[in-house]
Amino acid sequence: MTMTIWQGILTVAAVAAGTMLTRFLPFIIFPESKQPPRLIEYLGSVLPYAMTGLLVVYALRNTPILTGSHGIPELAACVIIVVLHCWKRNMMLSIAAGTLAYMIMVQLVF
């Protein structure tokens, strides 16, 4: 570490403060005691669906499409999860099968 210990602690504190601001800000702007505007209520009702979609893309953002394995293990594992989940609707089964398939592919095939 090139910093002194206190500079390190301050850096961590700054990162923690920034992170906490993003988590607390909506609750500070729209406190419990007041009814939030209708627009905000509307956004709160549609955003969870959109944010899960964003998280899926976010989790796959570093998939190499043009190089290396061309994203085949990711695609195959996702297809396995989609098919299995539509069929059995079992969260643990879908996650375990998809992850195992992915691990086997990246360790043994690609």
Place this chain on the structure above:
Amino acid sequence: MAHTRITTATPSPTRHHRSSVRLQALRAAFPFTMPICLGFLFLGTSYGILMGTKGFSFVWPMCMSAFIFAGSMEFVTVNLLLSAFNPIAAFLLALMVNARHLFYGLSMLNSFKGMGWKRPYLIFGMCDETFAINSTARIPRDVDRGWFYLWVTVLNQIYWVTGATVGGLIGSNLTFNTDGLEFVLTALFLVIFLDQWLSGKHREHLSAIVGVLSSLVCLALFGAEDFMIPSMIIMLALFVLLRPHLDTLHHQPSTADSHIQEEHQA
């Protein structure tokens, strides 16, 4: 909202009753967190090992995972600690990397109403995975919503801090081939997405499509490191544009919530 808003309404404040409410919520919450347990122990350990190999004592990953508790930002902070001292840049970077939390907060404004002392911690601990579970899980009618949220948040943080600390302690002595195990969190998000899709109707489907399309387009345009904030802006614009079409909340969530609040205070 997909989840039930009903809590156990029996106000019998005996110690035995309260502990059984807690236990019942734990039993309901734990299965949801199992994939996160696997993913967090693995990723947390990798993060701890990374810090260990860069010469940090295990105290660093332990404290950082406990106080920052935002996985990707902790990996970024390792590099910040190894470069020139600039806390203001670190603060601003944390704001940008974690801007998605703003939308989590907006989504949970209603759900976290009337949570009392649990509320600050629920907000503090709302990482991606905790948000994904708490915003979508269909909590059984007889389970206390507040305790369910709290258990999901606490368990996930325990997994992460444990992983990071153990990683910091063992350094790079891991022999088991874990290549690809990080996919467990991708799988978790995908399964939650599928659950929302399969149980949703027109409005939910359109919202999900907005989320996926705006982030895919921005990923192609801005690249993996910078696509988050543009996609949030586009998402917001699309939702405002589509509001006449999507805003079909005919029921009154406000009255339902104040009802729950009364029950909590009872």
